[in-house]
Amino acid sequence: MSYSFEILGVSPVLQFFSHQQEILYHKSQTGVEYLGSYKCTLDALIESVETVSPERDWNLDQALKTVIDYWMHNVDRIDYWKRRLNDAGAENLIISRLADFKALQAELDLLFDR
Structure with missing residues (x-):
C-alpha cells in the first residue's frame, strides 16, 4: 500500500476535536486519517501517526517512512x-x-x- 502525507494547516484544538467527532459520528472510514499535534517536529508527527487505529490494517513502517520522507524533502514547507x-x-x-x-x-473524487 502506498501512502500520502501532507501538512494541511493550523487549527484551534476544539475545532479539530469537533471535526474528529463528526467523522466518528458518521462512521467515516475512508482510509484518510487527519492527525493533530501541538508541535511541528518530526518526533511529534511520528507520534501522531503511531496513534492511528490498528483496525486500518496499514503498514505502519511504510506509513512512517512516508512521513519521514516528507519531512526530509519539504524543509521550506515545514519551516x-x-x-x-x-x-x-x-x-x-x-x-x-x-x-x-x-x-x-x-x-477527492x-x-x-x-
Missing part, C-alpha cells in the same frame, strides 16, 4: 508551518493528513462529484 503554529499560540494544533493513495483518490 513555514512551524512559524504559523508558533504565531497561532498554544491552543492550536498542526494538522496533517495521512492516507493511502486509493482512499485519497476516492475522497467524491469532493469533485465525479
